[in-house]
Amino acid sequence: MGGQGLDLRDLVVKRGNRNVLEGLSLTVPAGQIYALLGGNGAGKSTALFAALGLLPVTSGQALVDGKDPAHQPEAVRASIAYLPETVALYEHLSARENVDYFLSLAGQIRTKAQIEEAFAQVRLAPAVHDQRLSAFSKGMRQKTAIALALLRQTPVLLLDEPTTGLDPQATQDFHTLLLELKSTGVAILMVTHDLLGAIDVADTIGLMIDGKLASQWHARNSIPRFDLQGLYAAFTHARIGNTSA
Amino acid sequence: MKHFWREVGFLLRQRASVWAVTLLAGLALLSVGLGLHDVAKQKAAISQVIDLQKQDSAAIKVFATEAGDAAYYRFHPTWNPPAPLAFAALGQRDIAPSIMRIRALALEGQIHENEAQNPELALPGRFDFAFVLIYLAPLVLIVLFYDLWSGEREAGRLASLEAMPLARSHLWFPRILARFGVVSAALIPVFWIGALISGAGLRDTIAFTGLIVALLGFWTLFAAWIAKGRGGSPTNAAVLATVWFAITLIAPAGANLVINATTPIPDGAAILRENREAVHDAWDLDRAATLQRFYKFHPELASSPPMQRPFEWKWYFAFQHLGDQQVESLSTFYRTGIAKRDARAGLVALALPPLAIQRAFHRIANTDLAAQSAYQDRIRAYHTQLRTYYYPYLFLAKPFTPADFDATPEFSDRLAE
Numbered sequence A: 001m002g003g004q005g006l007d008l009r010d011l012v013v014k015r016g017n018r019n020v021l022e023g024l025s026l027t028v029p030a031g032q033i034y035a036l037l038g039g040n041g042a043g044k045s046t047a048l049f050a051a052l053g054l055l056p057v058t059s060g061q062a063l064v065d066g067k068d069p070a071h072q073p074e075a076v077r078a079s080i081a082y083l084p085e086t087v088a089l090y091e092h093l094s095a096r097e098n099v100d101y102f103l104s105l106a107g108q109i110r111t112k113a114q115i116e117e118a119f120a121q122v123r124l125a126p127a128v129h130d131q132r133l134s135a136f137s138k139g140m141r142q143k144t145a146i147a148l149a150l151l152r153q154t155p156v157l158l159l160d161e162p163t164t165g166l167d168p169q170a171t172q173d174f175h176t177l178l179l180e181l182k183s184t185g186v187a188i189l190m191v192t193h194d195l196l197g198a199i200d201v202a203d204t205i206g207l208m209i210d211g212k213l214a215s216q217w218h219a220r221n222s223i224p225r226f227d228l229q230g231l232y233a234a235f236t237h238a239r240i241g242n243t244s245a
Numbered sequence B: 001m002k003h004f005w006r007e008v009g010f011l012l013r014q015r016a017s018v019w020a021v022t023l024l025a026g027l028a029l030l031s032v033g034l035g036l037h038d039v040a041k042q043k044a045a046i047s048q049v050i051d052l053q054k055q056d057s058a059a060i061k062v063f064a065t066e067a068g069d070a071a072y073y074r075f076h077p078t079w080n081p082p083a084p085l086a087f088a089a090l091g092q093r094d095i096a097p098s099i100m101r102i103r104a105l106a107l108e109g110q111i112h113e114n115e116a117q118n119p120e121l122a123l124p125g126r127f128d129f130a131f132v133l134i135y136l137a138p139l140v141l142i143v144l145f146y147d148l149w150s151g152e153r154e155a156g157r158l159a160s161l162e163a164m165p166l167a168r169s170h171l172w173f174p175r176i177l178a179r180f181g182v183v184s185a186a187l188i189p190v191f192w193i194g195a196l197i198s199g200a201g202l203r204d205t206i207a208f209t210g211l212i213v214a215l216l217g218f219w220t221l222f223a224a225w226i227a228k229g230r231g232g233s234p235t236n237a238a239v240l241a242t243v244w245f246a247i248t249l250i251a252p253a254g255a256n257l258v259i260n261a262t263t264p265i266p267d268g269a270a271i272l273r274e275n276r277e278a279v280h281d282a283w284d285l286d287r288a289a290t291l292q293r294f295y296k297f298h299p300e301l302a303s304s305p306p307m308q309r310p311f312e313w314k315w316y317f318a319f320q321h322l323g324d325q326q327v328e329s330l331s332t333f334y335r336t337g338i339a340k341r342d343a344r345a346g347l348v349a350l351a352l353p354p355l356a357i358q359r360a361f362h363r364i365a366n367t368d369l370a371a372q373s374a375y376q377d378r379i380r381a382y383h384t385q386l387r388t389y390y391y392p393y394l395f396l397a398k399p400f401t402p403a404d405f406d407a408t409p410e411f412s413d414r415l416a417e
Helices: A044-052 A071-078 A096-106 A111-119 A138-152 A168-183 A195-201 A228-244 B002-011 B016-061 B065-071 B107-116 B129-145 B150-153 B160-161 B167-198 B201-228 B234-264 B269-286 B287-297 B315-326 B330-349 B355-363 B370-397 B401-404
Strands: A006-015 A018-028 A033-038 A060-066 A080-083 A156-162 A185-190 A204-207 A213-218 B074-078 B099-102
Touching: A006 A044, A018 A033, A018 A044, A018 A060, A018 A156, A018 A185, A018 A204, A018 A213, A033 A044, A033 A168, A033 A195, A044 A060, A044 A071, A044 A080, A044 A156, A044 A185, A044 B160, A044 B287, A080 A138, A096 A111, A096 A138, A096 B002, A096 B167, A111 A138, A138 A168, A156 B330, A168 A185, A195 A228, A204 A228, A213 A228, A228 B016, B002 B167, B016 B065, B016 B074, B016 B129, B016 B167, B016 B401, B065 B370, B074 B370, B099 B107, B099 B269, B099 B370, B107 B269, B107 B315, B107 B370, B129 B167, B129 B201, B129 B234, B129 B355, B129 B401, B150 B160, B150 B234, B160 B167, B167 B201, B201 B234, B201 B355, B234 B330, B234 B355, B269 B315, B269 B330, B287 B315, B315 B330, B315 B370
Parallel strands: A033 A185, A033 A204, A080 A156, A156 A185
Antiparallel strands: A006 A018, A006 A060, A204 A213, B074 B099
């Protein structure tokens, strides 16, 4: 896949009188996974919306595969697949129809074989491909949404709390899939509360506090891949700080 | 177009939408069917009355050897044939008569006699295509639009949808257009079928179709504007329903009350009563004086010899004529008042698009107040023709033969056009 990845430069986003992002800067190169951690209200999801161009940026710049959503919003959205925290597809459509529908919205056409292949990749059983989503578990919905993201074949993937509510096996499967995607050159920014999951798959972990990147850790080539002690301490401090606030 | 058709297909996968649109199409079909039936009934009644009146006239001809007998006993049919598009917007046709049999007697009483007949029947209004379009179609559009954005937001899909490239052109615009298209498709072909059956002209059919599109377009834009706001689905539904209620029911009814209160007119029954009283009182008035008053209006008949017998037809028809003169100012006041009320309603309609479109429907279908007034004008013109035809026989002793009976002017619905 390849591409120029995602680059957030000194982003400031205001909501009302409050700065939700206060100079956030981070880079996700192609073929890397960036896990963005932080307590509730730290501004993680806002960073994703700013990258998508769904929120106006007060200052700073977001570059998605080299394109600025403020100036080329459609081109940016064509370069991003976005998986929200709660995967909400259409209940009255089957998995296949949902995928078809959203691909059509994106102006993309995929063959039946390509769709089957994406379903196989996310391990969605063939028997349920034509079942309505109303009968699906959260894990199955997640898989459908991921299959859609795969089929979009975008250079950048944004994930908002992707493993919330998944059982351990589904989480493991999801991480495997992320690593497969990463190997194709996709730049992945994953907003999460799941520190263990982040340690498992991320190349870089960032910790957000009050709209800013407070700390950042890069994976090492040795085991453990991260400075676990430092990570836990910072993460716990951030959560306590957030709770007490 | 593929996005439009995709959204149409998507909409038709939702059971509630299918029910709403099917119900609307069914009601439109029913309204067109009933409208065509009503119009056919009116046409049949008109031709039946014309035929029966011929038989009636033939029977009168046997004994009506004097012009006075013919003028007194003979009814003359007048009619206001429904325009081809009347089936779609019956308008005034349900309360105003489409047939009136008149005699050469005082006219105003005959015209206003109809207003005393079962006015309660007019209260519920008619279930016609215009009713379905003005009152029901907006409700279906509201059902299809109120949660267009909020429903996606509440289901957690909005961000995913907005994150799609070209969401506006590939998603929201086709979605809006699909809803507009589906509701239009439930109504317009049904109307076209009715127009085809009734033999409506192409120009009127296109104009009427344009009005349908304009009304649906108005509600589509308004509902989409409300739906695009930040309100939740229940709030949007409540706002849209309230606005619908306000501008289709409350505001027109309120405006009607204000217009009626500020533009008083005599009621038709008062004109009828005064006309009758003037005629009845004339029996007790000095006959020569009555005739002299009449001759002021018809000096060409003043050479008529004085009355020789206690009853003569010329005196009788003279005071019938004077009866109309007596209520002329009241009748003019009534007619100008009605026209003024109608003009004021037209001004109100400038601020109420549904009302404006409803009025335009009735204009095209020739079922509005103007059409009804024009019919009354044609009756008055015809009645004048009748009177002036009989007067030489009544006043100047011109012999009245069976050929003259047959040559009596007949009503034409194009008389005043």
